[in-house]
Amino acid sequence: MLAIIGGSGMDQLPGLKLDQQRAVQTPYAAEPVVVQAGTLEGASQDVAFLPRHGADHAVPPHRINYRANIFALHKLAVSGVLAVNAVGGLSPTMGPGVIAIPDQIIDYTWGREHTFFDGSISGIESPDQFSDTVAHIDFTEPYDADLRQLLIDAAVEQGVVIQTHGTYAATQGPRLETPAEVRRLLRDGSDLVGMTGMPEAALAREIGLPYACVALSVNWAAGISDELITMDSIRQVLEQGMGSVRQILQAAIRLQD
Template sequence: MSINIAIIGGTGVYDPNILTDITEEKVDTPYGSIKVKVGSYQGKRVAFMARHGENHSVAPHLINYRANIWGLHLLGVKNIFATAAVGSINTDMKPKDFVFIDQFLDFTKNRPQTFVEQGVIHLDMTTPYCPRLRQVLIDAAEKMGLPYHQTGTYVCMEGPRFETPAEIRMLRQLGGDVVGMTSVPEVVLAREAEMCYATIVMVTNFAAGISLNSLSHQEVVGVMNENVQNFRGLVMEAITAVDEQADCGCQHLPESPSAVK
């Protein structure tokens, strides 16, 4: 059975045990090897990847994004649901709210952003996150009665430090809604590889200068743990509902790196 769906688990979402008949697959890529758990859910084969490693041992700026996305591509994955914890810049987006982001602002500095190493390819990113998969997530959140926002702009920072209040004021003026450290270049690489990609983000805290407290990773993980059942339930509902064989414009780009064909 082909593997058409992948879950990329971010902070707090490390457990692949929503799946059954789990095996571990090692995939060699030109950028290094990856390991993923492959199992079944509702008759569908699903790959599960822990973005930060199984023990959260890899910092956001050190993740091998190219190996991760290339490896999923080699497995045949066409639909990626990625999860992430974020801080809120927009006070309407409160802790434990889900946001189905549709745009990003990129403030990363030192990450390989592309598979393109020869020739010139200019990738269209007008719609960076797959509208089809985002609608699946919106419908799932509505069905489950979860607090959610249909759209939002994700600001991706280099990390691993948190932002200053001055940076958050700037990002708010630029139109950012939530801030994190992982969506870029993941979403860009998925688009280059002609894969449908959507991110499920959950707000864990208000960002620096908005929050009354100092920020800590422990606070982020704590809120994720409090809401992990809703997070898992949302992912499971999305896997159930998605048409894994559906055709989509994300999978047919006029320009895409020939290396990933």
């Protein structure tokens, strides 16, 4: 069973026939993580769905309990994670409405709980690979190659034009970036900028979950365009672009059958 982590614009998953709702207790939060599970329209394989910002989109990027979310999906024994991220466009090919399957990521976040290897789950039921000993995961390819190819194949099948590569810059948020910060991101080689890509991707790697990202560009980053960045324009792109993202996800789940 694959899991989908929904971001901005995907707090609900249309087409999901809900069979069960699991409240998964984790060592990282007093409250359980609520994960929906069921069958996605057009596919026979079950899928799990977890809204990253909460069901009412009330949790800002820097307050998301990434460890609890990833640990909960691990406990449900999902086979991999397809993460949906709304991002800003940096490079010329990543304008509003473009969907990308990034292959690299740069982490600019700070103060987030970004690892399981800190002794926090000592003495409780936990995966064998966790201990008080620091582990240095190989993050040469931060996104799983097979899941990336699955998403690319799904897009081709659906006739959805995508960018098959890109570097995701993960910033702290919740504010948007300044033009000076955007210039730095471009100098560093970034193509997209978002606020939720890390530590989610690294935590999935630590716990052994294959992980890939579908990124929808919803605006030009600050200073790239003369147009003002407004929530109304972002919502408009989200409404249009998430339809194509859902097509890709539905096809990916079906191709996994």
